[in-house]
Amino acid sequence: MSANEDSFTHWKTREEIAESMIPIIGRLHRERDVTVLLHSRSLVNKSVISILKTHRFARQIAGAELSVTRTLPFLQALTALDLGPSQIDIGMLAATYQSDGRGLSVAEFTARAVAGATGVNKAESRSGxxxxxxxxxxxxxxxxxxxxxxxxxxxxxxxxxxxxxxxxxxxxxxxxxxxxxxxxxxxxxxxxxxxxxxxxxxxxxxxxxxxxxxxxxxxxxxxxxxxxxxxxxxxxxxxxxxxxxxxxxxxxxxxxxxxxxxPGKGDVPNIVHGVNHDTVKPDERILSCASCTTNAIVPPLKAMADEYGVLRGHVETVHSFTNDQNLLDNYHSSDRRGRSAALNMVITETGAASAVAKALPDLKAPITGSSIRVPVPDVSIAILNLHLARETTREEVLDHLRTVSLTSPLRRQIDFTTAPDAVSSDFIGSRHASIIDAGATKVHGDNAILYLWYDNEFGYSCQVVRTVQHVSGVEYPTYPAPAV
Incomplete structure (x- = not known):
């Protein structure tokens, strides 16, 4: 058999395995209210090709492609458990099992890893x-x-x-x-x-x-x-x-x-899911999901502040045009926004920097910001320039952010890409609030500059839904639990 035939045979085998996963994922979701994830990406209602692509994406985070032959046994093990409503990340199960030294079988390991969602511990299904x-x-x-x-x-x-x-x-x-x-x-x-x-x-x-x-x-x-x-x-x-x-x-x-x-004004809480959603009081009836840009910068800002400390920072947002601008030059109540959105870069204001204080009240560092609207219909990039409390290296920062995107409580908010030729359209449909561009990251001593892509429409909408799920009591726990 030639190398080409061998590769194609291997591909067909993986297709067959991915196809066998679809009904299992569907039944878990419909019958037990379990959402199956792979490195924080939902596999519910996904095609064979989408499942395989999601497995391949793991190489950008973990350094190697994750095979469906490794994750299928964990998925099969879930079907034998008395599971309650939850989100279960089979990518994380496979990764943690590989480093586990207890000699457990896949079924035994899975049962222990998701014990909080089974038997007497499982959450009750909420009414809609x-x-x-x-x-x-x-x-x-x-x-x-x-x-x-x-x-x-x-x-x-x-x-x-x-x-x-x-x-x-x-x-x-x-x-x-x-x-x-x-x-x-x-x-x-x-x-x-x-x-x-x-x-x-x-x-x-x-x-x-x-x-x-x-x-x-x-x-x-x-x-x-x-x-x-x-x-x-x-x-x-x-x-x-x-x-x-x-x-x-x-x-x-x-x-x-x-x-x-x-962004909410006055005493309306500005919530960035993953960062301060757990501060919402049960009796709070009015809240804001802040802005798309606030959701993009606050999670990586928290990740950097927690690890290195931040003394001050500036964010420059290069933002896609929006419906509040004019297609062609015409009167507009705001400065500059009356000029054609399709033909110009337009300097405008952003409230994202000032909103940081509401989402991260413990961060005392002053954060300034400005924005430029550019002629693309979706996906923006925030350039976050930080003066850190200690010196570090580019390699250390990237390792830290890669780990945060994979295993931390912010893994649904922060994504990470090493693609050398990434451009804005690559991130249309991203469900993360922010995507770290590893290739563009710059670090010198106590200065770090992060380039953060974000789908200002879809990624932000995902954050809104997560917040609504949380305040509605239908945001179920994730297993294995992310590292704190």
């Missing part, structure tokens, strides 16, 4: 929590996609309604047009599933989920209980109200909590 989207723009539609994707067993978050302004609601084919925008996206591609419209009942039906479209000119005009919605989390995607007084208007019958997808 209603969610309402107030606004249906770029972030609203991506959050909708994620909520539908993550519905799983039906015990998690349930998207029940979307609230939009009534002006367009009176136009012909309004529901059809909104459904079409959910179905197709020029940046993020087609919706994964089926979407139909029931105009007589005012519904968009996505993968079997009936989503009521409510037309309202202001929050005070809606009684959500009239639509059978109770104890819901409302996600305000409009950014129209950012303080407690304005956002409190959403606390109508049927709404229990309000989550803002923009």
């Amino acid at each position: 929590r209603d969610v309402v989207l107030y606004g249906f723009g770029r972030i609203g539609r991506l959050v909708a996609r994620l909520l539908i994707e993550k519905a799983g067993s039906g015990n998690g978050l349930r998207l029940r309604a979307i609230v939009v302004r009534p002006g367009s609601g009176l136009e012909s084919q309004d529901l059809v047009k909104r459904a079409s925008l959910l179905r197709r996206d020029s940046i993020h591609g087609p919706f994964q599933g089926t979407i139909t419209v029931d105009e007589s009942r005012g519904l968009i039906i996505a993968n079997g989920h009936e989503i009521k479209v409510i037309y309202a000119s202001d929050p005070a005009s809606v009684d959500y209980t009239a639509y059978g919605i109770e104890n819901a989390v409302l996600i305000d995607n409009t950014g129209r109200w950012r303080d407690r007084a304005g956002l409190s208007q959403h606390l109508r019958p049927g709404i229990d909590k309000v989550v803002l997808t923009a």
Whole structure:
């Protein structure tokens, strides 16, 4: 057999193994509310090729490709356990098993590693929590996609309604047009599933989920209980109200909590999931997910501050253009944003640096920031320039950040790439808040400069959903537990 034939035979074998994993992953998710991960990446509803690519990606973090022949036994071992709702990372199981010296079988090791999710220890499945989207723009539609994707067993978050302004609601084919925008996206591609419209009942039906479209000119005009919605989390995607007084208007019958997808003002808590989400008080009814840029810089800033200390820093954000800019030169209330977004680099303000203090109150270092909008439709990069409390080396910093991205509590927020020719479009669809570009990292003595890619639409939307899961009580623990 030639080397080429041998490689192809090996590939077909791996395809067959990956194909056998799909029904196991699906049953665990639907029947037991278990999400199977591989190095923090979900394998639920993934294709054969996607599963193989995710295994191959491990080489960028762990130094070598992870074979499906290594992870399948751990997946099979999970099926024999009395598992409760949880997230289980089979990549981490395989990695920790390799370094374990107790001589346990795969089944024995797996049972001990996930003991907190089995038998008398397992968490109870929560009843589904209603969610309402107030606004249906770029972030609203991506959050909708994620909520539908993550519905799983039906015990998690349930998207029940979307609230939009009534002006367009009176136009012909309004529901059809909104459904079409959910179905197709020029940046993020087609919706994964089926979407139909029931105009007589005012519904968009996505993968079997009936989503009521409510037309309202202001929050005070809606009684959500009239639509059978109770104890819901409302996600305000409009950014129209950012303080407690304005956002409190959403606390109508049927709404229990309000989550803002923009930086909150005044005493509204700004939450970056993975960093300070555990500070949210159970009785807090209004909170903010801060901005996409804040979510991108705060996790790696915390990782650096915890290890090296940070005396001061500056962040320069090179940001994709957004809908609040003009396509062609025209009047705009903000300076410079009236100039054509498609033709110019536009200097503008960012509140991300000042928002750091809310997310990391223990960090006393002053952080300044500025932003430049550039003619790309999605994915941005933040350049984080830090004066550290001690000297270090580039190799040490990269080893630290690689480890953080793989095994720490921030592994869902921080990703790591060593790709030598990485560009912005490579990170469209990234579910992490921030991706460390190893090749661009610069360190000299006590100065470190990090280049942080982030999908300012999709990655941020993932952070929003994680925060909503947390405050709704449907964010289940991850096993093996990440290193602290």
